[in-house]
Amino acid sequence: MGRAWKFGENLNTDEIIPARYNITIDEKELAAKAFCEIRPEFAAQVQPGDVIVAGRNFGCGSSREHAAVAIRGTGVQCVIAPSFARIFFRNAINIGLPILECPQAVEIEDGDQIEVNLSRGEIRNLSQGKVYPANPLPAFVLKIVEAGGLVRFLREHDIEELTS
């Protein structure tokens, strides 16, 4: 269970972490600057297990993986949005940051208590007493997710196994 941090639509990679902080690849340093422009209190107050809930097109803009890494570094268990920008979607899957595509998530309000069941793709809003289903991930994407990301997948497998 965790607190929902609610963000708006078209949240871009510069808002997740401004380019000037991307000079490092240290996850904790990046996490300390997550959302620093648009929600300065976030990095200090976020707790492991919290969730980020946003409007459509989350993560649009740059290809920089630093954005997904920064979010993973804050300890949030999941990012929930009606839709993700495609590079961010891939980056999150590739680095093992759980994301759920869920159109009904817009009902979630800032501060709601949320419980996420990743394997079932189910989001429980304890504050509002509601349950939202997330869009299922394609089978080959699940292979990457289950391995804990693309890097871990490739340590154990050949890339051909993704689509076989």
Add this chain to the structure above:
Amino acid sequence: MGTLVEEIFSRRAGRSVRAGEIILLDVDTIMSHDNTTPLAIKAFREIGKPIRNPDQIVIHFDHAYPAPNLLAAENQQKILRFMREQGIRHFYHHGVCHQVMIEEGFVRPGGVVIGADSHTVTYGALGCFSTGLGSSEIGAAWVTGKCWFRTPETILIRLEGQTAPGVYSKDVMLYLAGVLGMDGATYRALEFEGSYIRNLPMHERLVFSNMSVELGAKCGLIAPDEITLQYLAQETRAQPPFEVFRAEQPRYERVVEIDVSGLEPQIACHPDVDQVKPLREVEGLPIDEVYIGTCTNARYEDLEIAAGILRGRQVHRFTRVLVTPASQTIYEKAMQNGLIEVFLQAGCTVNAPGCGACLGRHGGVLAPGERAFTTMNRNFIGRMGSSEAEIYLGSPAAAAATALEGRITDPRKYL
């Protein structure tokens, strides 16, 4: 048989590939730059397998080059060590990666190129499937030489007619961003065609592909034709023969038709690329910095248009005007043809080729409350420095006219 992206994927896969199908493709070239290479190296080390072919890999220094601070310098030093260690010889520090990729011949019709930069989509203007990815995927591709793609559905953008004087492809693309919105093409391919596109020179076509990602698209393709082949032969090191192909009995998810004839100069207002208006609606807004540069609009012809307006005139006393050619080659041609002299005499600052100012790294960072007018493709909050600064996007002509008056100015009065 299919849309342009289906044609390219089918040729590469050696069988018919349709939208919705997930495929694994061999890639020709794997690009990254000083900003995204370190995380790719980290992923590569963690995978723990050897590089498949170092000659597939191209690395650029352009996001913070020459290094503006110690951290950037150390970062680049680490990448240089890595390239030496792995025998990677395709290394460039000659301008914006996407322009250099084209000039150096890594972009070919029918090719498949991936890059750790969202604007890798630029090469679609030459009929090359190219798309941006994150660093881990680039590190993985170094090992495998392959990448998975979900074959995207295509939205056809049919552009007919001819633009009026003072209206450029940037204005048309901004208008389109206003029509489709920032996620109007998410997970989709865009295909540009129509009489306007067919008559358009390559430097203007590149703007459409470059900004496709601003609408969320996976790629933005234009079918290769005579103009493409001529450009490849004259402006790049790419070696023929080149594949020419077109969409064959394509099925489009959606067709968007725009007659460009009546369009006037456009502007994307802070802070989103789809906040587009006719430029005259915001004319007169004071501007602190004008930046003519980036992978969108810093090609020779863009500089020529700007210089045509600035020649014999002075930029506004309190407006910083930065001109950053997209590559060393462009810089050299601009120097030989007197454009650099025009910029200097008009009071502009000419920067070394690169893209530092576009992401607030160096060479034009904005202070709180400042307002910039640029030829960039993005105007996100905090993009060029302070989150309290504003960014407006427009054509090189509009940027030059704005530089003269220190406030947003319709370029048509200076033509």
